Amino acid sequence: MTALLSIQAVTKVFGGLTAVDNVNLDIEERSITSLIGPNGAGKTTLFNCLTGLHTPEAGQILFDGRSLIGLRPDEIIARGVARTYQNIRLFGRMTALENVLVGQHLQLRASHWSAVLRSARQQAEERAARSFALELLAFVGLESHAEVVSTNLPYGEQRLLEVARALGSRPSLLLLDEPAAGMNPSETDRMMELVHRLRDEKGVTVFLIEHDMKVVMSVSESVAVLDYGEKIAEGTPEEVRANARVVEAYLGPEVVLQDTVATSDI
Amino acid sequence: MTPIRANGAIRNGLIAFAFLGYLILIGIPGRIGGAALPVLALVAALFFWVRLRRDASGTDGSFPQTASPTGKPGWEIGAPGHTVSQEQVMPLPGAGGALAIRSGLLAGITTGLLIAIVSFAFASAIGSGASIQPVLDKIVPVNVAALIGVSPGQIANDEVPTLRYLLLVLIFTAAGLLAALAVVAARVRNPQKAPVARLSKSLDSQLYRTVARFTGILLPFLLLAYIAWLGIPGVSAFGSNEGTVRLLLTLIATGSGLFALRLVRPGREQNVVAPLLALGALTMPFILDQFQNSVMGLVFIFVMMGLGLNIVVGYAGLLDLGYVAFFAIGAYTYAFLSAPFSSPYISSLLNLLAISPEIPLLGYWTALPVAMLTAAIGGILLGIPVLRLRGDYLAIVTLGFGEIIRLFMLNLGELTNGPRGILEISQPGLFGLAPQSFSSGFLSSQGWIFLLALISSALVAFVAIRLNDSRLGRAWFAMQEDEDVAEATGVHLVRTKLLAFAIGATFAGMAGQLYASRQINIFPENFSLFVSIDALALIIVGGIGSPAGIVLGALALKGLPEVLRGVDEYRIVTFAALLVIMMIVRPAGILPSARRRTQVAAPDEQALTPGAEEPVAKELDGDTARQAQAASPQSEAVRDKEDQ
Numbered sequence: 001m002t003a004l005l006s007i008q009a010v011t012k013v014f015g016g017l018t019a020v021d022n023v024n025l026d027i028e029e030r031s032i033t034s035l036i037g038p039n040g041a042g043k044t045t046l047f048n049c050l051t052g053l054h055t056p057e058a059g060q061i062l063f064d065g066r067s068l069i070g071l072r073p074d075e076i077i078a079r080g081v082a083r084t085y086q087n088i089r090l091f092g093r094m095t096a097l098e099n100v101l102v103g104q105h106l107q108l109r110a111s112h113w114s115a116v117l118r119s120a121r122q123q124a125e126e127r128a129a130r131s132f133a134l135e136l137l138a139f140v141g142l143e144s145h146a147e148v149v150s151t152n153l154p155y156g157e158q159r160l161l162e163v164a165r166a167l168g169s170r171p172s173l174l175l176l177d178e179p180a181a182g183m184n185p186s187e188t189d190r191m192m193e194l195v196h197r198l199r200d201e202k203g204v205t206v207f208l209i210e211h212d213m214k215v216v217m218s219v220s221e222s223v224a225v226l227d228y229g230e231k232i233a234e235g236t237p238e239e240v241r242a243n244a245r246v247v248e249a250y251l252g253p254e255v256v257l258q259d260t261v262a263t264s265d266i
Numbered sequence: 267m268t269p270i271r272a273n274g275a276i277r278n279g280l281i282a283f284a285f286l287g288y289l290i291l292i293g294i295p296g297r298i299g300g301a302a303l304p305v306l307a308l309v310a311a312l313f314f315w316v317r318l319r320r321d322a323s324g325t326d327g328s329f330p331q332t333a334s335p336t337g338k339p340g341w342e343i344g345a346p347g348h349t350v351s352q353e354q355v356m357p358l359p360g361a362g363g364a365l366a367i368r369s370g371l372l373a374g375i376t377t378g379l380l381i382a383i384v385s386f387a388f389a390s391a392i393g394s395g396a397s398i399q400p401v402l403d404k405i406v407p408v409n410v411a412a413l414i415g416v417s418p419g420q421i422a423n424d425e426v427p428t429l430r431y432l433l434l435v436l437i438f439t440a441a442g443l444l445a446a447l448a449v450v451a452a453r454v455r456n457p458q459k460a461p462v463a464r465l466s467k468s469l470d471s472q473l474y475r476t477v478a479r480f481t482g483i484l485l486p487f488l489l490l491a492y493i494a495w496l497g498i499p500g501v502s503a504f505g506s507n508e509g510t511v512r513l514l515l516t517l518i519a520t521g522s523g524l525f526a527l528r529l530v531r532p533g534r535e536q537n538v539v540a541p542l543l544a545l546g547a548l549t550m551p552f553i554l555d556q557f558q559n560s561v562m563g564l565v566f567i568f569v570m571m572g573l574g575l576n577i578v579v580g581y582a583g584l585l586d587l588g589y590v591a592f593f594a595i596g597a598y599t600y601a602f603l604s605a606p607f608s609s610p611y612i613s614s615l616l617n618l619l620a621i622s623p624e625i626p627l628l629g630y631w632t633a634l635p636v637a638m639l640t641a642a643i644g645g646i647l648l649g650i651p652v653l654r655l656r657g658d659y660l661a662i663v664t665l666g667f668g669e670i671i672r673l674f675m676l677n678l679g680e681l682t683n684g685p686r687g688i689l690e691i692s693q694p695g696l697f698g699l700a701p702q703s704f705s706s707g708f709l710s711s712q713g714w715i716f717l718l719a720l721i722s723s724a725l726v727a728f729v730a731i732r733l734n735d736s737r738l739g740r741a742w743f744a745m746q747e748d749e750d751v752a753e754a755t756g757v758h759l760v761r762t763k764l765l766a767f768a769i770g771a772t773f774a775g776m777a778g779q780l781y782a783s784r785q786i787n788i789f790p791e792n793f794s795l796f797v798s799i800d801a802l803a804l805i806i807v808g809g810i811g812s813p814a815g816i817v818l819g820a821l822a823l824k825g826l827p828e829v830l831r832g833v834d835e836y837r838i839v840t841f842a843a844l845l846v847i848m849m850i851v852r853p854a855g856i857l858p859s860a861r862r863r864t865q866v867a868a869p870d871e872q873a874l875t876p877g878a879e880e881p882v883a884k885e886l887d888g889d890t891a892r893q894a895q896a897a898s899p900q901s902e903a904v905r906d907k908e909d910q
Contacts, residue, residue, distance in 0.1 A: 051754055073754040083754065091747040102744040106756035108737045112765070115736030116729050169756055
């Protein structure tokens, strides 16, 4: 099985700071991979490199065998890489439904003239887009909030809506940036279940950044750890948990010897 | 409580007096004539009503934004039963009624007494021959007489009956009472009573709503009929002010037509009323005279501008202060194509091609696509360099672009004839007919321009609304909300921005062409920065993003100043005051778009939605609470220390 996403020696430098340093990572199709690491480790920067918000100084990113380097964000999402954001970035004054419709922007092909004339084809396309959007809202559990202006949604539901918007583009790879941040336990459970369903029902490959170790350990099939921009470990959750460098990165060098008692509480 | 209430009432009376006093000082009573006193009393009553309603509800000064019962997103969240609606603003217990009436009366008496005293002082000063006109230039017999309700001769001869002043006080007291009664009546409809009473009240309010709705729908037609009647030769009213009054009524009729459109129910009712309203609008150019038509023509040219600028500013969120550039490009393109040309460069070029420069190259209709295309190209040329700019920087660069085009017109004398302008631009014809042949009799030349402006605006509005309702409109709005995320969601920023600039510019180009044929002669000074500012102001006043609001904004900003022309040099001050009041009363514009309305209402709703962080943190055990904190990156360092 070849990797869906292949990150090869990617380096991103801001001024004198190397935010992402020579990172190599392969993500298999239909897998769930977590990216963890202390704050400032370069996780979100790596996501930004993947989605075209930053251009890496060196390295190669292959998605489905083709390079993503140098593409604009809208070209990258057209290839099938969608994402959510660490600090929720919805289109605040648009309704939940409209947010998902914007997510489908690239799927819609009708010309602007046909929109003015309301041609039958354009109308049919709009109807289909609307019902697909409602379907996605139902998938994340927001079907009853379709007409709610998105800033008025509770925090946890805004995160779900971001996922629905990302799904609007029918991605094959979904990047989730801290999907469970700020959620209460029941919302976190709902999010974990959603991550599984994304893969199982939608066939989407999921690559997520997460701090909540409960989520990371229960959801992911493999985990990669970044520290100061470098990848320091990779493997199954159990392997990573037992890795001495990971423990050191999280807890500092002096507690390494205390090992598993501390790490289980990361 | 009572003394505070009394103070409040007297303060209301004083404010009303200050406002009316200003109107008296700028000579409004003299302009209105016999109807002055009732009109002033009505203004006072309106003011009292606003103040009393505020006092009764105990909220702050702004009007409550009432929710329309249908199609309103966002209302269903939060605690059930706590909806933001009319009921919310009148929850005073029963004793409030008498209090409201008392404070209404007190306010009315205060205003009435003060106005009586002032008018007595003015009347006796004029009667005794004191020369106050050099100091207060509008305090002349006509004005004071209209205020007191007597003839100017009686003022001059100082023979005003004392009873008149008493009547003055009584009228304003009645205004206060009227306002108080309106507030009390509104409170009676508050449905927090016994079930039977509640049922009868709801029937009552149903009836009330139906009556109000039908009045609203009929109003534009009644006004139109009245305007038409006033236009019949021989009929006269309002003395020398008939033209101004008719213009004012036309503005009101147009505006009320828009409100009527909102009042009709979709379906059969709409299918009947909407065409009738359109028909009514189309008859206006035929019944108005040259002056009114020319003002209305300008208003609707600005409606087209506003609709175009609204695409750039309201939909796509790109602040463009140089919008006049495209208006100028449209106007000059048509001028080049249709004026018997006096610019040396083009004349010699035409001679070279063996075409007589005396005959217009193209007529209005054949030139239309050319003007639109040229303006669109101008829009794209402006758009390309500003693609990467946002906010303030974008505003400054576009501002510069507007000035560049104007200076270009001014200084390239070879091509544009410089400050001497381009003269004798030809008029729009119809199917090869010269404009004079059909516009002489029943349709004045300005009426023809108005008619064209009306039809073009309708067309432009249609296109704008449809585009906004498509994926392009969603992409524009998404871009306005968050440009980076919109791009990462698949919106092609370059294409989407340039489309906004190009479509906006096209509409401005159409407007410019019509403007050129309306003016006949155009000069660079017609296209100053102030045109951009007017266009921007009218969409802000009307309500950004709302086509109906833009029409109202244009009526208010381009129409009202012409009506206020009667008050001479006070026109601009009065107008500015009206604008300030309007922006306080309706901050989102006169007729805001649905999106802006929710934005204004948002603070209320935020209170209704349970805050995400605080309630969550409380019910969590220590471990997960820290994860909740992890939402803010700074807290992570703290968290790591805790773990150690």
